[in-house]
Amino acid sequence: MIQKTFLHLTFLFIIIYLTSANAFSLNTVAKDSSTNEKQVYQEKVKQAFIESWNAYKKFAWGHDQLKPLSKGFRDWYGESLLMTPVDAFDTMILMGLKQEAEEAKGIILEKLSFNKNISVQNFEMTIRLLGGLLSAYQLDGERRFLTLAEDLGKRLLPVFNSPTGMPYGYVNLITGVVKGNINNPAEIGTLMLEYGTLSKLTNNPIFYDKAKKAVVELFKRRSKIGLVGTTIDIETGEWKNKESHISGMIDSYYEYLLKSWKLFGDPDFKNMYEESITAVNKYLADIVNGQLWYCQADMNTGVRTTQYYGALDAYFPAVLALGGDLKRSEQLEESCYKMWNLHGIEPEEFNYVSNEVIYPGYELRPEIIESAYYLYHYTKNPKYLSMGKKFFDSIYKYCKDENGFTALKSVITKEKRDSMESFFLAETLKYFYLLFSSPSTFEFDRYIFNTEAHPLKRTWKN
Numbered sequence: 420m421i422q423k424t425f426l427h428l429t430f431l432f433i434i435i436y437l438t439s440a441n442a443f444s445l446n447t448v449a450k451d452s453s454t455n456e457k458q459v460y461q462e463k464v465k466q467a468f469i470e471s472w473n474a475y476k477k478f479a480w481g482h483d484q485l486k487p488l489s490k491g492f493r494d495w496y497g498e499s500l501l502m503t504p505v506d507a508f509d510t511m512i513l514m515g516l517k518q519e520a521e522e523a524k525g526i527i528l529e530k531l532s533f534n535k536n537i538s539v540q541n542f543e544m545t546i547r548l549l550g551g552l553l554s555a556y557q558l559d560g561e562r563r564f565l566t567l568a569e570d571l572g573k574r575l576l577p578v579f580n581s582p583t584g585m586p587y588g589y590v591n592l593i594t595g596v597v598k599g600n601i602n603n604p605a606e607i608g609t610l611m612l613e614y615g616t617l618s619k620l621t622n623n624p625i626f627y628d629k630a631k632k633a634v635v636e637l638f639k640r641r642s643k644i645g646l647v648g649t650t651i652d653i654e655t656g657e658w659k660n661k662e663s664h665i666s667g668m669i670d671s672y673y674e675y676l677l678k679s680w681k682l683f684g685d686p687d688f689k690n691m692y693e694e695s696i697t698a699v700n701k702y703l704a705d706i707v708n709g710q711l712w713y714c715q716a717d718m719n720t721g722v723r724t725t726q727y728y729g730a731l732d733a734y735f736p737a738v739l740a741l742g743g744d745l746k747r748s749e750q751l752e753e754s755c756y757k758m759w760n761l762h763g764i765e766p767e768e769f770n771y772v773s774n775e776v777i778y779p780g781y782e783l784r785p786e787i788i789e790s791a792y793y794l795y796h797y798t799k800n801p802k803y804l805s806m807g808k809k810f811f812d813s814i815y816k817y818c819k820d821e822n823g824f825t826a827l828k829s830v831i832t833k834e835k836r837d838s839m840e841s842f843f844l845a846e847t848l849k850y851f852y853l854l855f856s857s858p859s860t861f862e863f864d865r866y867i868f869n870t871e872a873h874p875l876k877r878t879w880k881n
């Protein structure tokens with residue numbers, strides 16, 4: 420009897436030992452295979468970056484951006500402002516691509532000049548070039564990057580010379596002549612991280628103060644229910660298009676309210692963000708068949724106008740996650756994933772009730788990947804890695820060309836369009852790379868990404 424019990428116990432012990440040993444080894448295998456897979460994808464992303472950069476060097480060297488299909492280039496204003504090298508430089512640093520970083524740095528320091536008689540869009544200059552140069556300075560330490568940033572900042576400043584303090588859309592880099600009095604919240608409110616950082620790094624408060632006044636003036640003109648519209652006359656302060664949403668022309672206004680609070684610790688931004696996000700969730704959040712989306716509505720009444728969502732809107736899960744609302748963030752990323760899978764790659768805009776595609780293009784946009792990266796950082800849930808792999812595989816399948824990667828005219832037909840925006844190297848591939856990296860590659864919590872994925876760090880006290 421005793422012998423039998425002993426045998427039973429031994430057997431039980433062996434089973435428990437084997438199960439736990441097996442479980443342990445399964446976990447180890449799972450861990451190893453996910454680590455290996457991450458490394459495999461990280462390497463694929465790096466290769467994609469190198470191929471795109473090489474194609475830029477071969478066909479568009481010294482110009483703003485590559486046209487992969489025609490093997491040509493595009494300069495936004497007839498003269499180059501080196502959009503691709505400036506936008507791509509910090510991605511090279513993060514990926515450890517020393518040779519490529521030297522090439523980009525070399526051409527920027529040798530050739531980049533803002534002393535050009537051209538009228539440029541303040542918003543794009545700020546997020547791509549000013550943001551790129553500031554982050555280049557912070558990551559690399561080369562003082563000439565900061566000198567270039569300061570020169571650009573001073574040339575852009577006349578945009579704020581309006582009766583309200585909200586910026587004009589365009590400014591001539593030599594004469595300071597401004598134009599574009601009908602502007603939108605994104606272009607008015609997506610300046611603070613770059614102008615603010617420039618002030619802190621040069622000890623000149625003018626940039627911070629002008630950019631902050633613009634945001635405050637915009638916020639003051641929110642409707643009684645706390646929403647903003649799509650366009651506003653910055654001379655009179657009168658709203659021109661009263662449709663409210665989280666999409667293009669408003670999008671990064673919300674992103675910068677939150678991030679300006681995080682980067683500068685300025686409580687005014689905290690208050691503006693909290694009031695705004697409450698209104699957005701109250702009037703624009705839209706549950707359809709159990710899924711969360713954000714709709715378009717009248718800024719004064721909150722009455723819904725359309726139920727559209729698109730590639731640009733996929734930045735919002737990242738904002739929600741950074742703002743601490745993981746529940747909505749995860750729900751919305753699920754919806755974004757559904758949008759991606761509808762045609763195997765996401766459209767610029769679609770109707771989330773009827774699934775009808777409204778704008779069928781895909782511009783190599785980063786937002787959905789950015790959100791997967793934030794969510795993986797906060798939750799460590801491997802499903803965001805799987806999403807990332809899916810996104811990368813689709814882009815590789817449909818957008819890869821002989822020379823780099825190219826936009827799509829239609830996600831339905833998969834017909835290509837001759838364009839590789841600089842944000843593909845600045846953002847899309849950077850967020851992929853970071854998603855597949857080990858957490859020690861980049862100290863997420865010490866940086867704030869501008870809306871073009873240029874990481875900015877608080878190196879100042881006040």
Ligand code: DMJ
Nearest residue numbers: 671784785786842870871
């Ligand atoms: C980028 O220039 C920025 O992310 C901007 O905020 C929105 N558009 C593109 C990427 O889609």
